[in-house]
Each structure stands twice: as structure tokens, then as C-alpha cells.
Amino acid sequence: MSTLHLKSIELMLDAVLALGTLKLSPMATTFVPNSATDQYYSDISAELASGAAAVTLTGVVTTIDSVNNRVELDTDNATTGTITTTTNKYALWVDTTNPATSPVLATIDLVEGSVSTVSGTITFTVNAEGHFALKAA
DSSP, X not given: OOOOOHHHHHHHHHHHHTTSEEEEEXXXXXXXXXXXXXXXXXXXXXXXXTTOOOXXXXXXXXXXXXXXXXXXXXXXXXXXXXXXEEESEEEEEEEOSOGGGOBEEEEEEOTTOOEEEEEEXXXXXXXXXXXXXXXXX
């Protein structure tokens, strides 16, 4: 059986995060992520939720969860500026200052479903175990 090593997965994720600044972008409800072709922010930027802008994430940390055999990516909760938009998912990407070289890490569905048209701020409350986890086995 092959084994992926948690420390190596953590180091790889940290290396990608070191390329720039981790950002969260609310996406349009019509956006359908494609894990095979959505490589850079330039591939998805046209699908940003109308009226929304990227939010810089703080408190970025990768953690090895040896109990569940995975590496988790966590951040502080994020709040948008004042916007008027509708969204049901967000993309996590690393801003290298060039959208054509800014890697997209994940698209996360909102647990609550769709956030109907809001006029104000949206707070993205991050799960206690992070935005996502990479499992070693």
C-alpha cells in the first residue's frame, strides 16, 4: 500500500501559500467549478458574484490532524465589505499579484445553501476544522 506523509502534504500546502496572499472570493450562483481546468484565478475571476470583491484572509495556518490522518487549512473568519450580491459558494486562491499565476485551491459550498441578495456585509464563519482538509489515506 502506498502512503502519503502528512508532514510532506503540509509542506506542499505551505509552499503554495507562500506564493502570495490567501484570498476568499464569493462566487456567482451560476459558477460550476471544474477541478481539472480551474487552475488560476484568471480562470474563474469572471464568475465572481456580482458586486463582490475578494477578501484577504488572516490567521492562515495549516495543521496536521493525526487523529483523522489529514492536513487542515484554517483561517480566521472573514467578512466582506459592504456589498449587494447573491452567492452560494466561495473560492480560495493565492494572490500572487498576477491572476494568471494565482493558484485556485478550492471552491467551498456554503453550508446554509444560497445567501439571497444581501445589501451589507457577509461573514464567512470557518468550520472549527478549517476550510478543507487533505487526507493522507
